Amino acid sequence: MVLADDQEAIVDALTRLLAEQPDIEVLGAGRNAEEALKLCIEHEPDVAVLDVRMPQGGGPVAAMEIRSRGLRTRVVALSAFDDNATRDHMMASGAVSYVLKDRPVSELLEAIRQAAGSSQGESVAS
Amino acid sequence: MQNIAEVEAPEEGMRSVTEILLDDVEYVNAGPEREIIDFVDPAGEASSQRVAGERIRVGIVDDHAMVAEGLGVLLREQRDLEIVGIAATVAEAIELVERRHPHVLLLDYRLPDGDGATAATEILRRWPSTKVVMLSAAGGDELLARSIEAGCSGFLPKDRSGREVVSAVRAAYRGESLIPTSVLVGLLDRLRRAPQGKAGDLTQREFEVLRLLAKGMSTEGISSLLFLSEHTVRNHVRNILAKLGAHSKLEAVAVAARDGIISLEDRT
Numbered sequence: 001m002v003l004a005d006d007q008e009a010i011v012d013a014l015t016r017l018l019a020e021q022p023d024i025e026v027l028g029a030g031r032n033a034e035e036a037l038k039l040c041i042e043h044e045p046d047v048a049v050l051d052v053r054m055p056q057g058g059g060p061v062a063a064m065e066i067r068s069r070g071l072r073t074r075v076v077a078l079s080a081f082d083d084n085a086t087r088d089h090m091m092a093s094g095a096v097s098y099v100l101k102d103r104p105v106s107e108l109l110e111a112i113r114q115a116a117g118s119s120q121g122e123s124v125a126s
Numbered sequence: 127m128q129n130i131a132e133v134e135a136p137e138e139g140m141r142s143v144t145e146i147l148l149d150d151v152e153y154v155n156a157g158p159e160r161e162i163i164d165f166v167d168p169a170g171e172a173s174s175q176r177v178a179g180e181r182i183r184v185g186i187v188d189d190h191a192m193v194a195e196g197l198g199v200l201l202r203e204q205r206d207l208e209i210v211g212i213a214a215t216v217a218e219a220i221e222l223v224e225r226r227h228p229h230v231l232l233l234d235y236r237l238p239d240g241d242g243a244t245a246a247t248e249i250l251r252r253w254p255s256t257k258v259v260m261l262s263a264a265g266g267d268e269l270l271a272r273s274i275e276a277g278c279s280g281f282l283p284k285d286r287s288g289r290e291v292v293s294a295v296r297a298a299y300r301g302e303s304l305i306p307t308s309v310l311v312g313l314l315d316r317l318r319r320a321p322q323g324k325a326g327d328l329t330q331r332e333f334e335v336l337r338l339l340a341k342g343m344s345t346e347g348i349s350s351l352l353f354l355s356e357h358t359v360r361n362h363v364r365n366i367l368a369k370l371g372a373h374s375k376l377e378a379v380a381v382a383a384r385d386g387i388i389s390l391e392d393r394t
Contacts, residue, residue: 009262012288013196016203080190080263083340101190102214124360 001028001112002043004036004062005051005078014049017105024112031055040066040073046116049108052079052090060093067094074115078108103112181208185228187219187245188212188261189238197232200288207295216240216248223249223256230298232291233278235262235269243269246276257298261291270309280304304355327369328387335362340379340388 001024005011011029018024027043030036032055040048040062048066050059063075077095079086080102087098096118097111184207188194189372194212201207210226213219223231231249235242246258259280260273273281279298282291297304328336331352338348349359363375370387374376382388 007284008283008287009200009261009284009291010193010196013193013200016288017199020199078192101192103131104191105195112278 001025001047001049001116002027002036002045002073003049004033004054004059005029006031006054011125014105016107018109018112021109023067024109024113033057033059033065036062037065040071041069044071045073047076047112048073048075049078049112050095052081052086059087059095063090063093063095074118076108076111076115109123119126138189181206182230182295183208183210183226183228184295184381185210185219185222185226185231186212187214187222187231187237187242188234189214189236190234193234197288197291201292201295207292213277214238216245218253219245220249223253227253228256230257230259230279230295232259232261232295235260235273241272243272243276243278246273246278255386257301259294259298259304274305283309328366332362332366332369333387334383335359336366336378337388339366339375340361340382 001018003011003014003018003026005014008031011031015026015029019026027045028039029041033050034056036048036050036054039045048062050062052059052061058075059075059079066073066075074096075093077087077090077098079090079098079100080086082100082102087119090098096115099108099111154345182202186194186197186201186209188197191214194214198209198212202209207296210228211222213222214237217236219231219233219237222228233242237245242262243259246260249256253346257279258277259282260269260278261282261284262269262273263284270281279301280294280303282294282304294304334352335348338351343351345356345359345363348354349356352359354362363378367373367375370378370381370385372381379388
């Protein structure tokens with residue numbers, strides 16, 4: 001998977017936390033939509049965890065680009081905003097799930113594993 | 127003690143990720159069966175004194191559990207740091223400091239039941255030896271100014287790296303104030319642009335001199351009327367200009383009239 005959030009301390013922290021999981025490999029981390037997209041093109045990860053609000057368009061822009069380029073990467077949105085407008089925008093842009101930052105890390109891990117399952121399942125089927 | 131927050135009960139027989147990652151951390155909201163009574167010193171003074179060679183006790187306050195857990199993992203990797211508690215609200219933060227006496231508290235500015243500056247003010251009033259490092263997602267000047275006013279030792283925008291968070295904790299523990307240069311430059315800029323004080327800053331004598339200036343009196347006239355040397359009057363005028371942020375006597379009078387420091391009737 002890859003990860004993108006404009007708050008560097010959070011990227012550092014989540015990268016370490018995710019890297020401790022035996023079934024998760026963090027291939028790279030970015031600070032904005034453009035970096036996130038570059039990482040996805042380069043690694044074509046199963047999952048990209050994207051902060052909804054980042055410079056250069058944030059999660060929605062990166063998610064739309066990932067979809068329009070036909071990458072198999074599934075997007076898990078990470079958000080500090082618990083409102084329907086933000087959630088709907090992110091889901092409409094192609095995210096498969098929307099995880100709030102005020103939830104425990106276990107929810108993020110679960111969302112990543114689910115997304116990875118669907119990503120791999122689909123690529124086998126196609 | 128009021129029960130401030132329900133801990134999400136993990137499923138039977140399952141340990142939550144939080145517990146696994148931070149298994150030596152006692153949560154302040156862990157409930158009465160996990161009452162934490164490490165210290166008996168009610169004021170917290172003795173227990174938060176530094177002892178050479180001891181680990182730095184760190185408390186984390188962030189309502190985003192994911193961020194708090196992440197910061198916990200990051201800080202725990204440092205041998206000289208020990209995470210003593212994690213809280214998600216202002217009320218929990220106060221309880222955390224009361225019960226766990228951290229040397230350094232990492233405090234998120236935006237919390238569900240108040241802001242970080244208010245929390246810091248209260249915490250530092252009750253436990254003045256605690257060092258508070260403010261973390262903020264938005265690095266606004268206003269937040270920085272309020273944090274400094276509240277007595278925080280450091281201020282870090284969240285776009286800083288984990289390494290900088292660790293440095294900030296250590297600097298705060300050593301009694302240093304850590305504010306990133308970029309943030310400081312913004313603050314100085316703001317202070318330079320801000321009006322330099324108000325009527326309340328004028329001394330009684332400066333106020334008298336200002337009123338006489340408004341009447342169109344010269345330095346010489348004022349000095350003879352007030353029995354002061356011209357040099358002293360010029361000093362008063364300089365101070366008035368600085369305090370009102372004016373560049374000339376005329377501007378000082380205009381500013382003073384506009385702000386209601388003097389009334390136009392003073393001229394008659």
